[in-house]
Amino acid sequence: MSREPISTQAASPPSWPQPADTMVQHTNFLDILQDPLLSKPQDASAPKPQAEQPLCDLLWGYLSLLAVVVTWIAQSEVCQLVQVDGYNKPMAITWFNHSASVVILPILMVAQVDVRGSFHTLFGRELTEWRVWRQAWMLAVVYLAADWVWYLGLPCLSVAMGTVVFSSSPAWVYLISLTMGQKVQLRKIVALVACLGGVGVIFARKGQDNVSLDQAPVPMSVEIMGNVFVLAASFGYAVYQLLFDKTMAQIGTDNIWTINVFVAVMGVLNVVLIWPVLFLVSIPGLPASIREVPEIPSRAAFTGVMINASLALAFNISFAVATVKMGPFLTSIATVVTIPMTMVVDATLHGDHFGCDACVGSLLVLGGFVGLVATS
Template sequence: MLPSTKEYAIGAVLILLVDVLWTGSNYISNTVLTHGYEKPFAMTYLCTASFTLYLIPFFVLIRQGSGREQAETWWSKLGFYLPHMSNAIPTRAGRPSYTAETRRPAIRLRPSSIDGRRPATDLPVSPRRKSVSRLPETQALIGQRDEEVPSQGENSSLSHAEALVHASELPPLSIRETAVLSMEFAVIWFVANWSFVAALAYTSVASGTTLGSTSGFFTLVLGSVLGIDRFSLCKFAAVALSFLGVALVTWADQDTSHMPQAPTKPLLGDAFALASALCYAGYVTLLKVRIGSEDRISMPLFLGCVGAFNLVAFWPVGLLLHVTGMEPISWPHDSLTTLGIVFNMCITVVSDFAYLAAMLKSSPLLTTIGLSLTIPMAVCGDAIRQAMALSLQSICGSILVLTSFAQIAWDENRSG
């Protein structure tokens, strides 16, 4: 069902709020990292650990025993629900099936974001394909739960329409499966965020935001290679525009050394931002391959588990960085820096919650285009701070990346 005008307006306001929060978070990180507290690992560790707060509502639900009933409430649509698997029932193919009670509360198809820090494109399993493609590593979660689809040549009396199961119609992942999945993906997720925070220490916020946003296009390319997304001519043109924009932004960064408050190592920062985009794209794509559809998983539960796993598993990395002298462990040198870090942790939790709410109130097209507004916001912010002049290259590069976002969103909306 399409959202009402009032809901659409609320969704638009929430998207703008998320844009402001994410852009502000990037500036806070940049300020903290460039004013005496150059510790990107510590910043990443603390912010990712804050996602553990998402587990609190699930502990409350467990104590209340709400997993027995899947009431379709606004709270559950945000992802705060306990997946409950009912007993399997036989089908005429001789394979187990699951009742409708196993499915999560209804939610509209949304742009794939996962950690929400960058806009990304939809990656639906295309119903145009004659079969649901399987890679060896997908069998653990997709193959394990998709027993309704007969193997090739088996029970040929079943029609093709009966054999094809859209990934979003599969049962949701259980709490245990979600926890295991979060452990499998926590490393690449942490590296993606660590690289992006490191980029903010060396390059401008505008460049880091623009280059980091190209994760959506790496996702598109990887999705097409793995056969889980349709690569149209329109999307190819969007990817070309995006990389042209990246080249222009990188070129503009080479001419900032003479400016006041210029980035210390802009090209190194740009490289970190692109590495972050590539890692994030790999993370999103592999997650899509593993579970088939993002709608099968409770994102707050997944992020909470990722935060808890990072909190427990990554402190030895910080200790190793301290021992080697690469990033000595130390408390912030002043109260403002401490306040900035704490405020950034709060933004991480609040902004992603607002992002989930915005996706429910608006449409995928509005969400995708709206979140890409962080690019012009960052460009204008850098111009005000005089960290990066509004050169012709940077303006054109940002416009090209922004245009490519709109082009992909339009193509997805038209074909969807």
């Protein structure tokens, strides 16, 4: 299924971006977002126009969205258990999760996928090879940071309420799209206000989340701190999705195997270049909420970390494929579907009780989500 390398001499197909040889050098990820060469005919925050997509592409897109939803809930619950009950090392867990992507390459080789062809598509042009590597590194850093703050917030509140706050991600996608030249629409602004208003209600609710299996409630101050971390994570994920989608458009591919190879490359860069962050977060003087000293997990914690890394690997792959196949906006709102399911899981595992304030906040976020979808 690998795509043949795109010729730099022949004219590009009308629906594809310009060939990657015309890429300008970027100094930071904001330049990538604003590069006119990365612009697409459709709004970058909107779902891909389904009428123009082959059935196979739609199938991969919807399967990826389903995998995003399932693996999101599973890894969040598993990792919260690991963090609350013995190994609260958000950076170590995040780094290990992202480094696990390196196993994609041998898996694809065993499956006899044309990995060499995918590498040529990604890095086969002399003028752009190092620029693509540089963008892969920036994407790896942005994604690691976004995931890290999510894991910082995860032990501080229930997965359900964390998911509600995280569901503001579509709003961030839309706001960032406005900075990229998208026209302002009143209906989207109203939906955006509703979405962020729901997040505000969640912030203001009394501390009543249980995150451990002994059903011990979380103090309100801790819960607010967790909400702040999760809100930052939702913004970071929005930036990552837009960057990833535009990078694939710039390269000129939406082949699922090439996307997987790119995710694996990000994992390699994570292992080779980004490992110093494990020690940077241990510097004395950092706030206690983010400082962590590297520590080898116990046998029980290691089992949980491995299970979580496997789920995170599946999530990272499906998240990347869905972002390219279905668009950043539709993928970002997939987490909204998990809200009722995470509430059921949290009520069952942790004995959480969701009062009127939680329900009102959730309904506002869901209403904003519906409004954003309806106007896209």
